[in-house]
Amino acid sequence: MTTTETHGAREARGDTAGFALLAARLGDDALVLGQRLCQWITRAPTIEEDLALSNIALDLIGHARALLALSGTLDGTGRTEDDLAYGRGDREFRNTLLTALPNGDFAVTVARQLAYSHYAVLYYEALAGSAEPGLAACAARAATEVDYHRRHADGWTVRLGLGTAESGRRMQAALDRVWPYTAELFDEDDLVARLAGTGAAASPGPLRPVWRERVHAVVERAGLAVPAPRWEARGGRQGLHGEEFAPLIAELQSVHRQFPGGTW
Amino acid sequence: MTGPARTGAQPLTADEVRARVHALPDPELPFVTLGELGVVRGVFLAPDGRMEVEFTPTFLGCPALSEITAAVAGTLAECGHPDGRVRQVLTPAWSTDRITPSGRRALAEHGIAPPGPTTAPRPVRIGLGAPCPNCGSRATRPHSPFGPTRCQSVLVCTSCRETFPYLATV
Structure with a gap:
């Protein structure tokens, strides 16, 4: 028994290629959503919201930096966070389609934040028990930060839902717009199945019922209807992104392209 | 360097x-x-x-x-x-509990309300009740959970009506 466990633990820790891919996925989700949120700067409804969305973006880009740096170390290429953020083409990114969804109106951004932050709290908390110490440490720290973002999204969902007829209508439309993109967050492909199988890292799949319960509670508190989409969008985890993705990445990488290796 | x-x-x-x-x-x-x-x-x-x-x-x-x-x-x-x-080093994660008493005094002297202890009961932790660094009043309420830097939120004093930053307890 003991020898089997020791072997299992060694096997779990030893899947560095798997950890590298997982860290890149999580890092890409955080980077792309952070970049999207940056597009609100100077355009948010109030100065407080401008600060809130830019602070959330800053946190997410911080998560991306830590996770992408970890990925480049684990995969043995020695690529830095900048190499990965600025040096890859759009098809090499592995973020979910949800994180790249255009901001829409403020309600769409709130709905996207609601879906993502509840997912990220659950998944990071689960990954804090990963066999990869670097990933576990990042996840444990990030979990408390996304929980702060979660409170922001919960608050706005309820406020818009219970606000005026127009804000309620827009918040409902936003949930309907975003919901088909939430399934991909919980997809279990070969990579997460393999990591979960050896106990190396939790799979997001089993977290979906808890996510649903928590998010539905907020939507109901907001007096809104939980959408029941008849289709699910996926593809980002395989590098198949929507048409709005390439311009986002082009903007992210534009300074790096103009001044390669520049420092200031 | x-x-x-x-x-x-x-x-x-x-x-x-x-x-x-x-x-x-x-x-x-x-x-x-x-x-x-x-x-x-x-x-x-x-x-x-x-x-x-x-x-x-x-x-x-x-x-x-x-x-x-x-x-x-x-x-x-x-x-x-x-x-x-x-x-x-990421673990154990930093917490506002690690700020020393002299650090807390320096924050307060510069108009930033220092954080309460994380061991306080949950309702206190969201940042209610930090006294106003301008007039000392305890009649303050949250204004915005996000502030000028990532570690600060903004409270408003209902006595002197000033807003002031608060180092959010984490």
């Missing part, structure tokens, strides 16, 4: 280096030192003979990280350890 080279002088000991690193100002809240903020985890001579400084970021995306790293590396060089290492 730009500190004066201590040619011919003995490299400083870990205790001496620690004192200097602790005294460095925080880049975003320069009236508080890194020691007072509680971000310095360890200063020691590593087994390979190089001086090592470990610090914990307040937030993963804290924009001051690279400045802190550069300042510590500069101090190491000034102390006769040009090959010294600066490492980020």
